[in-house]
Amino acid sequence: MSAVIPVAGTVTNLEKAEPLLAVRDLTIDFGDKSIVKNLSFAIEPGETLAIVGESGSGKSVTALSLLGLLGPRAKVAGAIEFRGQNLLPYDFKRLAHLRGNAVSIIFQEPMAALNPVYKIGRQLSDVLRNHMNLTAVEARIRVLELLNKVKLPTPEAKYDQYPFELSGGQLQRVMIAMAIACRPKLLIADEPTTALDVTVQAGILDLLRELQAEMGMSVLFITHDFGVVADIADRVLVMRHGQQVETGAVDTLFAAPREDYTRMLLSAVPSLAKAGYRGNAATDVRSPVLQLRNVGVSFRGRRGHVLKALDGIDLAIARNEVVALVGESGSGKSTLGNVAAGLIRIDQGEVIVDGTPRQGAGASSGLHSPSLHSPGVSMVFQDANASLNPRMRIGATLRAALKWGRRYRPDLDASDSYIRSIMAEVGLGPELFERFPHELSGGQKQRVGIARALSVKPSLIVADEPTSALDVSVQKTVLELFRKLQQQHGFACIFITHDLSLAATNSNRVVVMNKGRIVEQGPTADVLRHPSDPYTRALLNSIPLPDPVAQRARRAQREDAGANP
């Protein structure tokens, strides 16, 4: 009984094999702008290397450069050695043989990465037949095997469906099937779970690990999420401004980061374990700012199909209180936010803002027009960039909101000096008054969004995923600002987020939604520490912990539970 037990994540070969991929002094320029500078790394067979960095760090550009996918404008220098052969300068004939065959790639947006006009089966068999000599019938059999392997439900039916008929998670499984079709040696995964819900993300990460163990391929995993890194990586490379900050085994890097930047990134990761929960707000629940009674909203889909986006929602929010709405995409949390802001008409129930009926019984005035005694609701949007008119200067954007507000509330001050003072309050310098949105950073744009919501002195602010488009370090400062303003001004707030750890640190109360209904609500710390609803528990268990040791323990626990249900 002296069999060698292979340990996951280690190379079992006795002699040290040459690395599968060795990148040396990789430098990538677009025009005279250097995106990647002197980057070197190697991936051993069977190993997972995660490249982590914030947006603009050059991590995706690095991934795309390995397969020569950057287009003619990119100048790529250095050496990319795959199985001892240098791919640089690119020989596109040889690359075409490599692409999707020995090296394959999956992308961030599975919906966009598949051609909308071809059926799933056709797209997969095209890939197979491109690299292998298969008849149509053989290809079909192989495709169905692959779809089974990536655990796509009802593969026979999915074979004849179009991408738009599948969900994001299902499409990412299709993409993975495509990637493993020709049994690659290296799989490049470029933020493959960023666009997916946490429970879906957990499934995709499990699948990738399983396939990797079974097929023995190496994985280059590009991500900005340290939770995902802790879950999947053997080794980590932290990038910033196109350069390596530090690299090391995953346990060492998380336990003892050497560089300040890594430490900063790690500390900025929102975490439930470390979360300083917010307590209850000092508030008067007898006169709520917003009251929803039995609210229902239905959307009419194709073929007369009716989707209940909201179903029997009862919710009251008082002054000074921050309520987090959490749930996955399609749970109805954004719809509820839009109802609160008066952007959607309800089909059933009542909406009462500041004691005035807005929709349903007794409502006479417009959906959301504020008045002297009812300052109303304003909104901070998810995509700060898209919510600012690109042709309006920042000052003019803020003035427009105030001028609109003044139609109902003459007490509002729309003067430039007031606008400048609001800008100062959210940490925007006066020089930005005359700037256009494209001249601002993502964090600054969201600060403009917050200033706009705040300027009209609302009694309730609906913040719909206000930081989901921002890097973790920026997210942290924006949320700190938001929290400070909320405490100063005492407005009530609906904070919509898919990230439970953000809910933990930023809300007094949490409302968990699933399929248009509220499944659980209560003080944040209670709900997140002792969830009573199975859906909340599933949600909590799916979040990868930004700690490789803890994450491994939980994975083992989950696999045990899966093995003996």
Place this chain on the structure above:
Amino acid sequence: MGLAAYCAKRLLVGLAMVVCVQVIIFLAIQVVPGDPVEAMMSETAGVGPEVIEALRQQFGLDKPIPVRLLDHIVGLFRLDLGTSLQYNQSAFAIITSRLAVSIELVVLAAFFGIVGGIFFGSLSVRTRWGDRLISVCGPFILSVPGYVLGSVLILALSLTLGWLPAGGMAPFSDPLAHMQRLVLPVITLALPIAATIAKVTRFEILEVRTQDWVRTSRAYGFPTKVTFRRDILRNALTPVLTISALELGGLIGATVLVEKVFNLPGLGSLLVSAVGIRDYALIQGAVFVISTFYIIINIAADIMYGFLDPRVSKR
């Protein structure tokens, strides 16, 4: 909704539209001053008012307008378009005898215009000289009216070089002569279509080329040609189809002038002469055929749309 139900619905709406067009045309000709029988007889000296009255009765022009309109609409459903004043025979027979030439012109011009447009549009993206060709010739072709283009072609290729006949038509029984006489009119009609389609194709290709699935196609090692055909051109065709359907509508109007320039015995030239002498039955009959054709093209385009973009048909 199934495809059959969809087609049936569209055809019904189309039929209603044909009837509406007929009513509008009928009323429009009535509003224009002048009388067809008087216009016809004015050339013949010494016709008394009683003769004119008799002719009127013969053609049913003495009845009140609503009655004539109703008769006409009912007649449509029996494919009875009335009697031509000019030829004194069934308008339907005259129109069908002229239809062949027009259909030939429209079909050939549409085919060469659309296929040529897609070809040159693709070429303009893939080669530098193709790009130049499109950007120089396109605006030139589009800025010259069809009849001028036709006249210039006649002057150059027929009168000066003598390569092709200048006009007229030969019967089908003489295929070579028949085809020779179609070449210039078809070129005249197809060029502006090709120019427009090429421009749209080029624009759409540049748009589709930046999509993620094109990157996927490259990342999976498909040959450049396959990526272009399968993942770029194929997706670019949906909007091209929309423009093609609109262009075909314009094409039917354009044949009127081109038939005149090349002296072809088609529906367009028939319509022009019928308007000149207020031959009610012929005008309405020709408009009936043209509007039916136009509506059928649009329905066909909508059905094609479903084939080109599965999201349309499945929704």
